[in-house]
Amino acid sequence: MKGARAWMAVLAATLLLAPLLAERGTLNDLWNVAFAVVLASAWNLLGGFAGQISLGYSAFVGIGAYTTVLLADAGWNPWLTLPVAAALAVLFSVVVGLPTFRLRGPYFSIATIGVGEAVRVIASGMEFTGGSSGLRMPSADFHFLSNYYGMAVLALLTVGVMAYVRGQAFGLALSAIRQDIDAAEALGIPSTRYKLLAHALSAALVGTAGGLFAMNFQYISPGSVFDFRLSLSIVLMPIVGGIGTLVGPVLGAVLFSYLQIKLLASPTLRDSYLFIYGGLLMLVMLFEPHGMVGLWERLVQLGRRAGRPVAGAPRGG
């Protein structure tokens, strides 16, 4: 996977060196990219590697965000709330996973929509979460640059964890579960345990990102962090980029953040982004199920063929 390593080096260099060169507006955009990379790559662990398509990931963003705000309100240093945010997201992932992982394919996906919506409704109705008007971080010191580095490091950590998992027995088990869960069990893989593990690991990363989101935006509401459209974006990014691959979710995240920034800047298009995402999704499903990564590989192959126009040449590995 030399190609993947080169892509990752580009991502790392961009995120870590940007503060030396770029001004605040660009860094804000890059923060959004890093946030999207965490969500897309972490979702890809369960959705891409293990093939369990969850449509309820905003729940983890929201749980992380609310945990951070509530604890900061109680006087905690916001950075110290992040492990708690991750832990509560993990706990929730297990509570949700135990019943829903008994379901297969689309039934699992539909159940996760219900879970995500239930959490949003509860957050909107409870007093301690501020109801539908949400919560504000205590107006203490706000350091954009630390927030930026926090999210950048989390994004790189997430991608690093995914690269590591892929080479381990754990990654092989998830791949087996995705391809044929009955055959996986018949060879000794405790599928529910591994699905719960993948769910928990990705929930920890997404929950942490939710906490960082609250620190950077200072204000959260059910409409921002528990939104179904957020869950949908989290699914679309890896699919458009290349589901189950290492680089795909990153590419999808970059594309989506870019589109969102452009669309939000244009008053005529700002409400049409789901329409555009939907269109992209249809294009991917119809023409390139492996997403942007698949498209890239196709182009590389095309280029190779063009550069070596010897008839009947055997196709190299």
Next chain:
Amino acid sequence: MAAERILEVQGLGKRFGGLVALDGVSFHVDKGSIFSVIGPNGAGKTTLFSCLVGSQRPTTGSILFKGRELAGLRNDQVVELGLVRTHQIVRPFRDMTVADNVAVGSLFGSRHRRGADARVRVAAVLERAGLAARAGALARTLSIGDLKRLEIARALATEPDVLCLDEVMGGLNPSEIEGAMQLIRDIRASGVTVLMIEHHVHAVLGVSDRVLVLNFGKTIAEGPPQAALRDPAVVAAYLGDEAGGAAA
């Protein structure tokens, strides 16, 4: 010689709603033997395997394996105890290499998974199944004969005490069948007890020590292969009660 009973099934029953797939099936398998299960289509053979390994829960009865009750355990727990099955319709992980397919069995099904020599064990299994040359190929590129070998190789990689083979010879040509029979004898020679479902009568006669004949979920005969196949109930099940019934 008084052989040790490695598997003892008592009154095994499985119902799907109103359909009785298995009805009080009892038998035992001696350690180190080759035991065949035969019967017409729909007799309950594959359901029997599913119940043994725990991918389906039996409605009644008990399954004693090395003295331990298996009924109620999950498939992955049964595999870890040393009882594994193959599938009649092969179920490879198509987007994995042949070696990775076998590694799944070796890493998760075997009790020796902690060893760092997983790669070595995978190579040995591939060699034994005649797949060493295809180790790096994606499973989706294999021929049906090789896929059948892969199905057996993955199961062998879990290092079972009892290997349940579900119609591994279906769809093979005569020379491939000879190869498969030799592989089964080799597996037994290595100390693994073999329980197999087979339609191919020649193969059953050629390798089995004992045969269980099922029809409509019930045992209709059990014993040495020659005797079991001549049993009037078995002849009736396969050929029909009256002459002119469809032959299997």
